Amino acid sequence: EIVMTQSPATLSVSPGERATLSCRASQSISSDLAWYQQKPGQAPRLLIYGASTRATGIPARFSGSGSGTEFTLTITSLQSEDFVVYFCQQYHNWPPGFGGGTKVEIK
Amino acid sequence: QVTLKESGPVLVKPTETLTLTCTVSGFSLNDARMGVSWIRQPPGKALEWLAHIFSTDEQSYSTSLKSRLTISKDTSKSQVVLTMTNMDPVDTATYYCARISRTAWSRAPYYFDYWGQGTLVTFSS
Numbered sequence: 241e242i243v244m245t246q247s248p249a250t251l252s253v254s255p256g257e258r259a260t261l262s263c264r265a266s267q268s269i270s271s272d273l274a275w276y277q278q279k280p281g282q283a284p285r286l287l288i289y290g291a292s293t294r295a296t297g298i299p300a301r302f303s304g305s306g307s308g309t310e311f312t313l314t315i316t317s318l319q320s321e322d323f324v325v326y327f328c329q330q331y332h333n334w335p336p337g338f339g340g341g342t343k344v345e346i347k
Numbered sequence: 348q349v350t351l352k353e354s355g356p357v358l359v360k361p362t363e364t365l366t367l368t369c370t371v372s373g374f375s376l377n378d379a380r381m382g383v384s385w386i387r388q389p390p391g392k393a394l395e396w397l398a399h400i401f402s403t404d405e406q407s408y409s410t411s412l413k414s415r416l417t418i419s420k421d422t423s424k425s426q427v428v429l430t431m432t433n434m435d436p437v438d439t440a441t442y443y444c445a446r447i448s449r450t451a452w453s454r455a456p457y458y459f460d461y462w463g464q465g466t467l468v469t470f471s472s
Contacts, residue, residue, distance in 0.1 A: 241410065274458035276459075284459075286458060327393065338394040338395070
């Protein structure tokens with residue numbers, strides 16, 4: 241079973257600044273990685289798939305990169321609605337596993 | 348418009364069997380490109396994948412929970428049902444159903460493009 245590890249658990253960033261979130265897989269998953277955003281009381285929303293492809297309607301300030309075992313979600317010019325929780329998910333093998341999440345908070 | 352909606356009991360008692368229903372619209376459970384998973388999230392914690400059903404009725408289960416889970420679907424009702432036996436307070440969570448949509452049939456896992464709103468399952472003493 242592939243284990244997904246996200247870091248940091250909490251990231252403090254000022255509005256308008258850049259946030260860089262990391263996700264590491266315990267073995268190579270090629271580019272089979274997705275990122276989700278979750279606002280309080282809501283279901284996760286797909287942001288990125290294939291490690292770097294933005295889902296429909298996702299603003300260009302969200303970008304993903306990486307392959308193999310190391311992945312990054314970058315959010316440029318943070319808006320107020322971006323200060324929420326983000327999860328990564330691998331879909332290279334069953335079971336599809338999620339990282340523990342990164343909470344982006346206002347500095 | 349694709350939607351998924353979970354329904355089921357809000358409160359359960361220890362040792363009971365939980366039955367959750369996911370009613371979908373905007374796509375067919377018979378479509379070879381589609382599949383539906385159940386995923387749960389304890390309060391303030393991470394997401395945990397539970398089970399998946401393919402258009403062919405093939406299933407895949409979490410290794411750690413396999414003995415307690417059954418996933419099935421009723422295509423005529425556009426519903427996917429999850430049962431979890433021997434419920435315990437540690438199973439307190441919001442339970443989501445979510446869709447995968449591929450370009451062609453495959454047994455491989457995928458990302459989830461649409462999610463239900465989730466249903467919170469808690470315990471009564």
